Amino acid sequence: MNIAKLKKHVVLRGGTVLDPVEGTEKKGDVLIENGKIKLVGKVDSPKSAQVVDCKGLVVTHGFCDVHVHFREPGREDKETLETGSMAALAGGFTRVCVMPNTDPPLDSPESIRYTVDRAEECPIHIHPIGAITKGQDGKELTEMGAMLAEGAVAFSDDGLPVTDSSMMRNALDYTTMFDIPVINHAEDMCLKKNGVMHEGTVSTHLGLPASPDITESNMIHRDLELTELTGARLHVPHVSSAKSTDHIRVMKKKNEKVTAEVTPHHLFFTDEDLVTFDTNLKVSPPLRTEKDRKALIKGVKDHTFDCIATDHAPHTIEEKEGTFDLAPFGMIGLESCFGAVNRVMVKENKMDQVSLIKMLTTKPREIMGFDNNLLEAGTEAELTIFDRNASWTFSVDDIRSRSQNSPYVGQKMFGRVKYTITKGYLSTI
């Protein structure tokens, strides 16, 4: 991957411009001047302009991921805002929201300010999500007002569910003042116990401690009802089961303040892949059955899910090389995201590509209240350029994260990101 400063004039020549706001695809060039969009359509190259040949490629908004873990501060051996940015660029992501389960957690205005300041130096846009409770211990609300003023965009105790229903209610009540999303990692820990995978036929075969799908759907149902009660905004992360999808579908019909995300890995893998005991597939919530995977795919197609989010969760090789019970939950996912979801949704399940791109661009930005007019003249260039027909195999060499815990290595991908443009830089993947 090569990252270079954009020249004064850059022409993206001969590609198809996919505008996810309008929902259209048109042949055309894009002229970037001083890092800003100047013109979309037929462009006569200014002299000395840098020309990027986009023949056969698609030019669209930069991808946005509302759910990543960049581990800074505290576990810089796994990832930093800098190395996470590289992984994002390699996957076509120009903007991400980082989860607050760092060490210490992002639970104060000062820690939010620290992240915002550090993000300034990074080659992508990074927004911190603040913790719901101090120390993520589910007992005391954080200073949300001050954290928002410093740059927090949402609140979550991600990784740890807000178990106490009255605390969750308080958090939702409190955030109605600010109209920003609350994100709750939904798993009933009493039911989950020491479960490391989905409870089903496969877990019985493997003898691994497991938890059933209602571990998730129960708590999602509670959160949905609390959202209705309080009038707050709820964003449901990494939905993994058919039952949860049904609950969300029903509630979204009557409450527009509910949004939900699905990860590439829950669309790509199932519990049957765990027969290899590959710890890179140990993730929370767990990979579930083929029936659940099918239900998630249906949920993507019928807009039950608003966006794709990777839950990019780096862990060291040493941690993941341990036995299955000791390995931490999580996998990286930024670099492999587009090739994976494009394969599952567009190639295998005949979804139209514009709708999928919306779930990677406009929809996540809407949830977080980010600007969506990325193809308008005068806007800072924040674009992703991909080859929609590339068939390729994901390898370790495609990883830019500091960690390598990807189960996609060796998997067939469809569609590949070629260039990412953001913050005045052109990255050639």
Next chain:
Amino acid sequence: MMHKHLLGLENYPAEDIQTIIDTAFSFREVLDRPIKKVPSLQGKTIVNLFFENSTRTRISFELAQKRLSADTVNFSASSSSLQKGETFKDTAQNIEAMKIDAVVMRHPTPGAPLHLTKHIDAIVINAGDGIHEHPTQAILDMTSLHEKFGYLKGLKIGIIGDISHSRVALSNIYGLKSMGAEVTLCGPATLIPPHAEKLGVNVNYNLDEVIEWADALNVLRIQRERMGGGLLPSIREYRNLFGITPERLENHKKELVIMHPGPMNRGVEIDSAIADSDQAIILDQVLNGVASRMAILYLLLGVKEEEGKN
């Protein structure tokens, strides 16, 4: 043998199970001799790697190895000490570096033996991985049943007790199914794994019906720590519903073979009057354990067919 390692009996070829059983019978003869040692594995080195306490399985393996004239080394470590210091991979590679031929491993985590095969070249034999599999126990159980009945196909076996936490049960299910036996699981509903029927077995909570149906019962140890933890109300309740007592067996006018993998909780899952009776083959299982493990080691450690089996 189709597989290099013995990790579990799921998808293990029936012909190979039969070969092991047949070979075990040959070694039974060796064990009845005054001099119980054969030179079959002379010069081979086997490490017994036990990350979890074990008395019976370890002694049984060690005896099997000594009877075959292999050199053996024992390594015991609690998994907690492993968590603190050396990684699993380092432990494995260190042992491999000492030039050994096979590792017999017990580990509290399902999948650990498979994990080990990825880091070392030696033959790996699973001596129990968490609540996943315990293939050598299932093979010795099948050897004992074969000895008693003369066949396995069509036998009706009831497995009684805590199925959820039992590697013995899972390996027995896979092994017995592939040898053509029928299996019924019987125990408290909290201790039967979800989707158990998908394993191709019957589930019946009524012990009397299972006794009426079965040719043999494999009675599992019920661990006292399961009592009162939300899974089982009390020992008395368990005994009333699932205990193998003389009174219960007397109601059924049939000769039933009783097995137990040990160690027994006398007076809980099985009464002494039954455990010590003629219908119990519990001590035969122990002897067959040594013979079966000799057979497994002999067949896997690559001694050529023409060198003879004893």
